[in-house]
Amino acid sequence: MIRKTQFIIFFMVLLCLLVSGCGSQKTSQNEWDGTLKISLRADPPRLDPCYSAAVVDRFVFQGLFDKLVDLDSTGKIVPMLAESWDISSDGLVYTLHLRHDVKFHDGTDFNADAVVFNINEGRKKESNRKSELTFVNDVKALNDDTVQITLKKPFSPFMSVLTDRAGMIRSPEAVKKYGVDFARHPVGTGPFVFVDRLKGDSITLEKNPNYWGKGDKAPKAQRIIYKIIEDPNIALVNLKSGQIDFADYLPFNQIESYKTDPVFTVSDEPTLGFSGFYLNIKKDTFADTRVRKAIELLIDRDAIVKVALSGVATPGRTAYAPMSFAWTDFDKPHKPDIAQARQLLQEAGKDQGLSFSICTDTNPINGTLVQMLQKMMRDGGIDMQIEKYDFGTLLAKGKKGSFDALMVSWSGRIDPDQNIYTWLYSDSSNNYCKYNNPEFDQILDEARVSLDMDKRKALYSQASEILDRDIPYVFLYHAHNLYGMRRDVKGYVPSPDGMVKPVSMYKSTD
Amino acid sequence: MRNLVFRLVSAIPVLILVSVMVFSLLHLLPGDPATAILGNEASPEAIAALNEKLGMNKPIIVQYGDWVYNLFHGNLGNSMVDNTPVTKLIAQRLPATLELTVGAFVVAIIIALPSGILSAARPGTWIDHVCTFISMLGMSIPHFWLGMMMILFFAVKLGLLPASGYVSLTQDPVANMEAMIMPMIATGFRQSAVLMRMVRSSMLDVMNADYIRTAVAKGLSERAVLVGQALRNAMIPVVTTSGLLIASLLGGLVITETIFSIPGFGKLMIDSVFRRDFTTVQGSILIVAVFVIIVNIIVDVLYTFIDPRIKLDKEDK
Numbered sequence: 110m111i112r113k114t115q116f117i118i119f120f121m122v123l124l125c126l127l128v129s130g131c132g133s134q135k136t137s138q139n140e141w142d143g144t145l146k147i148s149l150r151a152d153p154p155r156l157d158p159c160y161s162a163a164v165v166d167r168f169v170f171q172g173l174f175d176k177l178v179d180l181d182s183t184g185k186i187v188p189m190l191a192e193s194w195d196i197s198s199d200g201l202v203y204t205l206h207l208r209h210d211v212k213f214h215d216g217t218d219f220n221a222d223a224v225v226f227n228i229n230e231g232r233k234k235e236s237n238r239k240s241e242l243t244f245v246n247d248v249k250a251l252n253d254d255t256v257q258i259t260l261k262k263p264f265s266p267f268m269s270v271l272t273d274r275a276g277m278i279r280s281p282e283a284v285k286k287y288g289v290d291f292a293r294h295p296v297g298t299g300p301f302v303f304v305d306r307l308k309g310d311s312i313t314l315e316k317n318p319n320y321w322g323k324g325d326k327a328p329k330a331q332r333i334i335y336k337i338i339e340d341p342n343i344a345l346v347n348l349k350s351g352q353i354d355f356a357d358y359l360p361f362n363q364i365e366s367y368k369t370d371p372v373f374t375v376s377d378e379p380t381l382g383f384s385g386f387y388l389n390i391k392k393d394t395f396a397d398t399r400v401r402k403a404i405e406l407l408i409d410r411d412a413i414v415k416v417a418l419s420g421v422a423t424p425g426r427t428a429y430a431p432m433s434f435a436w437t438d439f440d441k442p443h444k445p446d447i448a449q450a451r452q453l454l455q456e457a458g459k460d461q462g463l464s465f466s467i468c469t470d471t472n473p474i475n476g477t478l479v480q481m482l483q484k485m486m487r488d489g490g491i492d493m494q495i496e497k498y499d500f501g502t503l504l505a506k507g508k509k510g511s512f513d514a515l516m517v518s519w520s521g522r523i524d525p526d527q528n529i530y531t532w533l534y535s536d537s538s539n540n541y542c543k544y545n546n547p548e549f550d551q552i553l554d555e556a557r558v559s560l561d562m563d564k565r566k567a568l569y570s571q572a573s574e575i576l577d578r579d580i581p582y583v584f585l586y587h588a589h590n591l592y593g594m595r596r597d598v599k600g601y602v603p604s605p606d607g608m609v610k611p612v613s614m615y616k617s618t619d
Numbered sequence: 620m621r622n623l624v625f626r627l628v629s630a631i632p633v634l635i636l637v638s639v640m641v642f643s644l645l646h647l648l649p650g651d652p653a654t655a656i657l658g659n660e661a662s663p664e665a666i667a668a669l670n671e672k673l674g675m676n677k678p679i680i681v682q683y684g685d686w687v688y689n690l691f692h693g694n695l696g697n698s699m700v701d702n703t704p705v706t707k708l709i710a711q712r713l714p715a716t717l718e719l720t721v722g723a724f725v726v727a728i729i730i731a732l733p734s735g736i737l738s739a740a741r742p743g744t745w746i747d748h749v750c751t752f753i754s755m756l757g758m759s760i761p762h763f764w765l766g767m768m769m770i771l772f773f774a775v776k777l778g779l780l781p782a783s784g785y786v787s788l789t790q791d792p793v794a795n796m797e798a799m800i801m802p803m804i805a806t807g808f809r810q811s812a813v814l815m816r817m818v819r820s821s822m823l824d825v826m827n828a829d830y831i832r833t834a835v836a837k838g839l840s841e842r843a844v845l846v847g848q849a850l851r852n853a854m855i856p857v858v859t860t861s862g863l864l865i866a867s868l869l870g871g872l873v874i875t876e877t878i879f880s881i882p883g884f885g886k887l888m889i890d891s892v893f894r895r896d897f898t899t900v901q902g903s904i905l906i907v908a909v910f911v912i913i914v915n916i917i918v919d920v921l922y923t924f925i926d927p928r929i930k931l932d933k934e935d936k
Binding site: 152154155156160162163234235236237239240289290292293307308309310311336337338339340342343346347349350352499500501502504505506508538 | 649650654655656657658662664668669672700701708712767774775778783784785877878887890894
């Protein structure tokens with residue numbers, strides 16, 4: 110029996126020695142080993158640009174896949190796999206001139222046939238890119254380096270579409286070889302090659318030794334490890350302790366302390382997206398426009414951004430964020446007008462006993478936000494109930510239309526059409542509230558075929574005014590990304606679409 | 620031995636029942652796999668196509684039948700999210716959680732046994748009060764808070780241990796221990812609270828027995844009485860509680876796994892439910908059910924070692 114106690118003590122002492130002895134070696138990191146560790150707020154469901162749906166997928170794609178064209182830091186469309194392009198004067202024919210020094214990670218050649226293959230795959234009905242490529246009539250290879258895409262109708266957002274997943278070129282050989290399993294063996298032309306993945310934990314990429322980008326465009330890191338860290342507080346402690354070098358998500362409410370932190374800095378970046386909630390027009394409660402407008406008039410967007418989001422967002426009342434070319438001053442929200450709201454409710458005969466429920470997800474920020482909304486509604490004599498659901502259920506309710514009000518947000522795209530069409534055009538896939546306004550539809554249709562940017566801007570302004578009158582969706586704010594990086598991380602360039610591009614990033618104590 | 624075989628065979632109806640229940644509950648959840656997987660950007664055609672491909676349009680009985688058929692061929696199916704074989708997913712994520720379960724339990728025993736025995740040996744004294752207080756702390760302090768505090772102190776402030784970064788035991792035992800020691804302690808501390816109370820009360824019960832008084836009268840040292848005689852007889856309720864604790868850990872470590880960024884099994888299950896990845900959920904729950912059954916069988920076998928009067932088989936008189 111003495112032996113047992115002694116053994117236990119001995120074991121514990123051994124454990125302590127083991128732990129403390131090894132721990133101290135971690136902290137000395139003078140030489141960078143070439144590994145950059147970036148945290149992701151969710152596990153990318155599918156690493157296949159053709160079928161991908163999540164924003165986090167796009168993060169990993171920045172290293173693996175090149176696109177036909179890219180966005181520079183000002184939002185301008187610049188060459189990538191396509192060196193140059195011509196658009197016919199009627200806006201129907203796009204001719205892309207491709208680079209000819211590019212190979213896929215599996216050694217096969219990148220050429221016009223590969224582009225044709227990918228675009229045709231994207232047009233198939235199972236593809237998640239179908240709606241983005243719906244205007245494509247025909248695509249063919251004129252020669253090894255030239256692709257011609259013919260559209261059914263002029264479609265102004267087309268080049269912007271090619272800066273994202275629809276323009277990411279996968280190796281046709283790999284797609285044919287792996288089929289549905291391509292997502293587990295992604296092969297592109299990007300600066301990094303896929304190595305390994307532990308679901309729910311990490312994704313490892315390695316430098317592509319044969320990357321076509323040279324000098325500034327060549328990848329600097331030897332290895333990128335994407336670590337899945339869902340909770341922003343946990344991402345924060347990992348960033349502080351050096352377990353990760355770059356965090357894609359930090360708690361907003363501690364932003365003041367980040368500004369003076371010795372080991373890391375933050376980048377508060379506006380996105381192109383919008384956040385808010387739908388009002389179900391099919392319900393009697395919301396059938397009257399005056400009721401919907403009254404609800405909107407009760408909301409103090411500045412307070413919401415200040416309190417629920419700790420100032421890390423831009424209040425707004427249209428679909429267009431300040432970075433979009435369609436943005437105008439109109440987006441700046443007005444102060445709440447409780448008197449006017451009450452009057453509208455009275456005119457609509459709903460000033461007594463109006464009640465509805467709002468469905469939201471389990472994100473704590475939304476939790477605070479809806480509580481603030483509840484108070485604001487109460488000031489107008491409206492009783493608002495809060496219902497929380499997991500994201501899958503929330504989407505299902507949205508699609509079925511079984512809700513009064515539903516909070517849903519959009520990460521945003523560079524072209525204004527892609528921030529509004531599928532959301533509010535009659536019968537489109539994300540139009541959960543079933544908004545149906547022919548005048549509005551016509552404006553959107555006209556705007557997407559016009560190639561005149563000024564005309565488009567004017568049309569989108571008109572659309573915003575209609576939405577502000579009809580309020581099928583209450584726009585609240587334009588989200589920001591709050592990225593954190595250790596002070597020795599260099600070469601990070603913010604991108605208007607919020608993507609973190611690892612090719613230029615490296616670590617240095619200089 | 621005959622009883623053991625009987626126990627294993629009677630586990631089969633349990634597993635069938637569990638699988639039917641899980642299957643039904645999953646299909647009662649609002650939302651379908653395709654929408655959950657493809658998100659709110661997907662076109663209705665893409666969603667319909669994926670649902671068709673995943674077999675969601677077949678009658679439920681047929682879907683269940685397909686799954687059972689595959690099961691008998693050693694195939695748990697493929698994840699609906701990206702087609703990874705479920706067996707591979709589970710094999711990747713199970714070791715970390717198993718290790719955490721065992722480690723947390725060891726920590727719990729290291730804390731609970733000595734403090735429980737001491738408390739029982741000196742009831743009402745300051746030792747008893749201190750041990751009981753520690754046990755109260757263990758029950759009251761949320762283990763996720765404790766985990767976060769440990770990370771802040773040991774990883775961020777002192778830099779002694781990593782805040783995350785699981786490495787498998789076979790790959791690098793030292794790095795593995797560094798990453799796992801904090802979650803094991805955070806979880807184990809909470810478990811030790813329940814165990815300690817069990818040890819203490821069980822020992823106190825036993826201490827009043829005649830044979831203990833005899834042993835003391837015979838002149839045995841206190842340690843010999845406590846550990847040699849009393850403890851062994853007090854172990855039955857403790858072993859039962861331990862079995863229940865361990866069985867609950869396999870799926871119950873989700874929060875610990877999240878805080879310490881451990882790619883564990885509990886998290887796999889929760890994430891799969893949110894993603895409506897039916898096949899992964901079904902396969903995982905089956906594994907949990909098997910695990911619980913095995914743990915219970917081991918507990919029963921242990922009883923016979925602790926108390927020879929307990930037999931597994933019914934004896935002919």
